[in-house]
Every structure is written in structure tokens, then in C-alpha cells.
Amino acid sequence: MQGKLPKRNEVEKALTWRLEDIYENEDLWEADLKEALSIADKITEFNGKIADSAKNLLEVLKLYEQSELLISKFYGYAHMRHDEDTANSKYNGMNQKATSAYLTVNEKASFIEPEVLSISDEALADFYKSEPELKKYELKIKEVRRLKDHILSKELEQLIASAGEMGRTPYNGFNMLSDADLKFPSVTDSEGKEVVLSNGRFVPVQMSKDRELRKKAFEAFYGRYEEFKNTWAALYDGEVKTRIFNSKARKYNSNFEAAVDENDVDPAVCDRLIDSIHKGFDKMHKYVALRKKLLGVDELHMYDVYVSMISDFDMEVSYEEAKELSLKALTPLGDEYLGIVKQAYENRWIDVVENEGKRSGAYSSGAYGVHPYMLLNYNNTLEDVFTLVHEMGHSMHTWYSEHEQSIWNADYKIFVAEVASTTNEVLLYHYLKDNAKSKEEKAYIINHFLESFKSTMYRQTMFEEFERKTNTMAENGEPLTAESLSEVYYNLNKEYFGKEMVSDPQIAYEWCRIPHFYYNFYVYQYATSFAAAVSIAHKILTEGESAVNKYKEFLKSGCTKDPVSLLKIAGVDLTTAAPIEDALKVFDEALSEMEELFA
Incomplete structure (x- = not known):
């Protein structure tokens, strides 16, 4: 485990992602954001006119596609800059500005789907014949129309949308009670040392070799949840009732x-x-x-x-060793696959180590038309190696x-989103197990699986x-x-x-x-x-x-x-x-x- 965390500007450059691949400078970021808002204004000119002609449908979809490409870049850039140091006020502001622009574009384009649904099947078939370029958007149109039987009138859709924030109340209440208001007692370990419990510390404490500590923590932790059992039940009941309202409104069984x-x-x-x-x-x-x-x-x-x-x-694995292990484990996927993985390592697609203010956890993100990026908080554990190949799979x-x-x-x-990431993990498991240097190491790998x-x-x-x-x-x-x-x-x-x-x-x-x-x-x-x-x-x-x-x-x-x-x-x-x-x-x-x- 490392000691004091470095500040962002103290992290070795090779261990940071190169977001300049998206924008060489932030004037270009600002220009794309403004362009997306300008395109959104052009989109609104088609409100109420999409079903009038194939040309109108094609033009509005072209504009919407342009806005989506820009959003992918300016929003992706801003949220990754924010995540590399959440205390950086400049990037906080950029992230807020990007989020606001993203929501504005979506709001101004919200009429598109209901109007696409209003086109009859016969008219749509004619549209495809008169504007062959519409075929480029056929899958998107089909996905919108797939749910046609469950889409309501414009007025009712607006009513349900306006109730959406209210419908988040149970989840918001759960988060506030769980993360902010719920306080846990301290317990003592087998040597009499005090251990303060929290939601974040519960599982690490349950992984302790000290069984007396695990038992005390388990009973105290769930005892605290039991004290508020009626509140938890009311929140969950509210969540389920919200779903019932929405599913009935949309004519589901x-x-x-x-x-x-x-x-x-x-x-x-x-x-x-x-x-x-x-x-x-x-x-x-x-x-x-x-x-x-x-x-x-x-x-x-x-x-x-x-x-x-x-x-x-226990196993300690440096980041350099983890990269080598990943390449060996993923060798069965072929030279082309490995070549792209090597690009990720060599061309700084990955933000590797933790620094002050950096977002916790790990993810794969990016901007369409550039390449994916990965955020890690690598700390030399076996779990970190699995996290590396997991995010590489994404x-x-x-x-x-x-x-x-x-x-x-x-x-x-989402249904298939975890397949590639987990496939990489399973390949890593088999490689590590088959190449374990001792009985203990092999058992440790199997235990992880x-x-x-x-x-x-x-x-x-x-x-x-x-x-x-x-x-x-x-x-x-x-x-x-x-x-x-x-x-x-x-x-x-x-x-x-x-x-x-x-x-x-x-x-x-x-x-x-x-x-x-x-x-x-x-x-x-x-x-x-x-x-x-x-x-x-x-x-x-x-x-x-x-x-x-x-x-x-x-x-x-x-x-x-x-x-x-x-x-x-x-x-x-x-x-x-x-x-x-x-x-x-x-x-x-x-x-x-x-x-x-x-x-």
C-alpha cells in the first residue's frame, strides 16, 4: 500500500491518460460545445414537421447525429478531466457546463422520437424508397418504433417525464439515509482495539482474519440497519409502487x-x-x-x-508485471487483439495510479471516433490485475x-456490456492458474475465481x-x-x-x-x-x-x-x-x- 497520495501534477506522465487525443487545446472543446448548442437550435426548426416528408426526417436525423458526435467528445473530455482530480475547480466547471449543454441538446431534440412514432408503417416504407440515405438510420428508427405499443401521447409522455424526478425519491432517500445519515457504532477486535464501522469499511472488516472482530462487526452493522427497518421498507415500497405506476401506464403486464x-x-x-x-x-x-x-x-x-x-x-503485482501478465493471458485472442492492447499501453489510453482528488474505482470511457480510455486506481494487488483486464475488455x-x-x-x-470484460477475466484466471509457481499460489488464484x-x-x-x-x-x-x-x-x-x-x-x-x-x-x-x-x-x-x-x-x-x-x-x-x-x-x-x- 502506498503512503501519502501524490498531487495530480506529481504523477508520472506515462501513467496518465493522454486526453489531448480528443482535444489538443480547450479552445477546440469550447468550439464543439457551442456548435452542439447551435445544431440543437436547428433541430428545433423541425418540431412538428418530421412526419411531413422523408427529406425532413433525414435532415433532422443528420443534425441529431452531428450533435451526438459532438456531445460524445466534449462531454467525454470534460467528465474525464473532472475525474482525474475532482477538487480541480476549473474542470468541475467544465464538467458542469458540458452536462448542462448535453441536457439542453437532449431537451431540444425530445420531440424527435414521438414524431418518428407518429409515422405510419406504409409512409415510412415510402420514405425509405424516396430517400435511400435513410437506410443508414434504419436500426435506430426500428429501436424507437419497437416500443411503439408502450409509448403514450405527447401530453402523457410529458406528464410521466415530469413525474420522473419525483419517482427518484425512494432511491434518493435510500442514498441519503445509507450514506449520509446512518451512523454505525464502533466495535473492538480480539486485542481490544477500537474499529469504527461504516458502509465502506464493512466488507474490508468482514475480510479480516480476526473472527471475533468479524462477528462483532456483523452483528453491530446489521443491528443498525434493523433499527431503521420500517424506513427501509417504506423506501423500497415506494420504489416498487413507482414501477407499478410506470408499467401500468405503459400497458405492461x-x-x-x-x-x-x-x-x-x-x-x-x-x-x-x-x-x-x-x-x-x-x-x-x-x-x-x-x-x-x-x-x-x-x-x-x-x-x-x-x-x-x-x-x-498473498500476491503483489506491479503495474509493469500486470501489463505483461495481461498480454500473456490474452494471447489466445490473436495478434490483432493484442496489437490494440499494446496501443493502449504505449499510447497512454490509461490513467493508472491514484492521486489526490481522483475518482475512486475503475471504468472504461472515451469519445466516439477517438479511442477508448480507462481509469484505474492501481495499487499492486491481484484484484488490480483483474480490474486492468476487465476494463481492457470493455x-x-x-x-x-x-x-x-x-x-x-x-x-x-447493458445486457451484453459485461461479457467482454468478464471474458478477459476468465482468460486471465486460466492463465494464472495454469502457470502458478506453487500450490499456495494456485489455491489463491482458484479462491479468487x-x-x-x-x-x-x-x-x-x-x-x-x-x-x-x-x-x-x-x-x-x-x-x-x-x-x-x-x-x-x-x-x-x-x-x-x-x-x-x-x-x-x-x-x-x-x-x-x-x-x-x-x-x-x-x-x-x-x-x-x-x-x-x-x-x-x-x-x-x-x-x-x-x-x-x-x-x-x-x-x-x-x-x-x-x-x-x-x-x-x-x-x-x-x-x-x-x-x-x-x-x-x-x-x-x-x-x-x-x-x-x-x-
Whole structure:
């Protein structure tokens, strides 16, 4: 761990991203922002006229495309400058100005979609014939019109939009209570030292080797959530009721149907996920039994879930070593893929280390027509190596997609967004495991994979099931109270972890602290993406070039098809249970490997 953080101007230049690739100077940034606002004014001249002629439709879409290209650049530049030092007032101002301009353009262009929907199918067919250039925008038009049955009149759409801010109240309330108002007690470790708890510190404390500390922290932490259980329930009930209002207004049969339709995904995909995970409970229970054995405890409790099963080994990996490891691990993807990764390293696409004021976490971002960028906070851990290849996966998906598709068709949906990143992680896992220098190192690598699998495939599916059950309860008129919500969550926890785990009563209140329950059925996509990535990585490692070519075709396809059809290009068919079942087999194999190491 490093000591005092450097100031931004003290960071070695080679470890910072080169945003000059977007704008050589900020006068050019200012000019693009002004140009986008000017184009927005031109767009408004077509208000009420789009359906009049093919020429009008073509011209307004051309203008909108120009504005989107400019927004991608000026907004991307400003938010990345802001994130490299959030205390920099100049870049704070630029980011605010860029955000304001972005919202202004979108507001002025908001009439486009309703007017495109007002065009009849027959008239639209004639438009394509009279203005062949419209074919360039056909996929975008189809995506807008796909939801036609659920789009309301202009007046009602405006009414729902105006209620949108009010509808964020439950989530805003959750964040304020969780992050600002909720204060946690201190606990003492086994040596009597005081440890102050917080939301941010809870999981690191649960990873401590000190079991007495973990137990005290677990009970104190969830005890605090229990004190406010009725408030959490009221907030979550408000979230679900908001969804019911919106899904009914848009003529959907359920909240879940409305949520998945936005991503153009069949609800059966999620149903198969839950069913397959239930059938694979034996493997999760095998994992729990292995964890109990390796930790050497008579009873395994919920406060034993996060601590590493490998107690006497750790890995430190420098950034230079991480780059070399990534290139070796990603070698199966071919010379072209590796060549682009090397460009990212050599041409400063990555902002590597932490500095004062830098945004936490990691992400892949950028500007269409330039190249992707990655923000890291690299700190020499194994987890940081996985984060590097994860974000590189996102960036490579973006690179291939943007080089093959227009700005309209390049923006892949959230449902497939985690596939490329996780595929890279799985390839890294296999490389590290196969090249481990000792039994302890191999066990450490396998432990990392098992924890990722458990957290993504099982835990996220459990979250999804909780969300499905509680939304259905509300839709059926059943009250969502602290008691009913806690009962649903506790029973799911017992079912998922099995008999070898003591489901401590405090875990019944874990639902209170999960922000994803306010993300409108988002979590199942983590699990489906993980399963798809495991399948793709297996094909790449066993089938070679043919699988790589299919995978790269998927990466190049952007959003040109619905997400499930896109994954079929890479050989993953989520209309069947096979990808989930295959992923569970890989999990089982990793468990068996770990058992053999400690037999």
C-alpha cells in the first residue's frame, strides 16, 4: 500500500491518460460545445414537421447525429478531466457546463422520437424508397418504433417525464439515509482495539482474519440497519409502487416485463437463469462445505463469507508485471487483439495510479471516433490485475464496435456490456492458474475465481429472485413491510447457502443495504454476462481461431441485433439453459481442484 497520495501534477506522465487525443487545446472543446448548442437550435426548426416528408426526417436525423458526435467528445473530455482530480475547480466547471449543454441538446431534440412514432408503417416504407440515405438510420428508427405499443401521447409522455424526478425519491432517500445519515457504532477486535464501522469499511472488516472482530462487526452493522427497518421498507415500497405506476401506464403486464423489454430481452432468459441456479444449488452447497473445512470452523456463519479461504498467502503485482501478465493471458485472442492492447499501453489510453482528488474505482470511457480510455486506481494487488483486464475488455468491445458501426449502432446494451470484460477475466484466471509457481499460489488464484463466481452467479441471482418475488407481492396487493421483506430475504439466503451455513438472524436485514434493488431488475444481467463469458472463454481456449473469429464478430456488432441474438454470434445461446449449466460445471471443476490441493 502506498503512503501519502501524490498531487495530480506529481504523477508520472506515462501513467496518465493522454486526453489531448480528443482535444489538443480547450479552445477546440469550447468550439464543439457551442456548435452542439447551435445544431440543437436547428433541430428545433423541425418540431412538428418530421412526419411531413422523408427529406425532413433525414435532415433532422443528420443534425441529431452531428450533435451526438459532438456531445460524445466534449462531454467525454470534460467528465474525464473532472475525474482525474475532482477538487480541480476549473474542470468541475467544465464538467458542469458540458452536462448542462448535453441536457439542453437532449431537451431540444425530445420531440424527435414521438414524431418518428407518429409515422405510419406504409409512409415510412415510402420514405425509405424516396430517400435511400435513410437506410443508414434504419436500426435506430426500428429501436424507437419497437416500443411503439408502450409509448403514450405527447401530453402523457410529458406528464410521466415530469413525474420522473419525483419517482427518484425512494432511491434518493435510500442514498441519503445509507450514506449520509446512518451512523454505525464502533466495535473492538480480539486485542481490544477500537474499529469504527461504516458502509465502506464493512466488507474490508468482514475480510479480516480476526473472527471475533468479524462477528462483532456483523452483528453491530446489521443491528443498525434493523433499527431503521420500517424506513427501509417504506423506501423500497415506494420504489416498487413507482414501477407499478410506470408499467401500468405503459400497458405492461408486470414491472419485470417492462424492465426487460427496455433491453429487448425475453423474460424467459431470466426464468431459465433462476431455474438453472436452483438446480445447481448442490455446487453452491459444496462450496460452502469447502469454505467451512478450509477455515477450520465447527460452524460456518454469515460473518465467515468474505474472509479468504487461503490464509497464509498473498500476491503483489506491479503495474509493469500486470501489463505483461495481461498480454500473456490474452494471447489466445490473436495478434490483432493484442496489437490494440499494446496501443493502449504505449499510447497512454490509461490513467493508472491514484492521486489526490481522483475518482475512486475503475471504468472504461472515451469519445466516439477517438479511442477508448480507462481509469484505474492501481495499487499492486491481484484484484488490480483483474480490474486492468476487465476494463481492457470493455475498451476492446468499444474499440471494435466503434470501428465497425456508426454512433447510432455502436452503443451495445447493458445486457451484453459485461461479457467482454468478464471474458478477459476468465482468460486471465486460466492463465494464472495454469502457470502458478506453487500450490499456495494456485489455491489463491482458484479462491479468487470461486469468490467471483459465488458473488456473481449465485448472489446476483438471489438478489434477482428477491426483486421478482417482492414486486409480484406488491402487484398482487400484498403489503411490503419490514417483516414480509425480511422473511423473503432470510428464506432465500437459507436456500442458497444450504444447511452447512448458519443463517444468522441479522442477515434477514441485508436487503436494506443493497442499492441494486433500486435499479429496476438490473442484477440478473451480471449473472447472464458471467455465464456467457465463461462459455466464450472456454470456446476460445479449446476451439482456437474459429471461436476467436466468432467472438470478434460479436465485439464488432454493437447493438445491431437484440442482445440474445448478438451472443449467439459468439456461440452462446441464452434461449437455452446450456450456458448457465456449462458455467456451473466450470465452478464445480474449480471446487474439485481446490479440494484436491488440500486433500
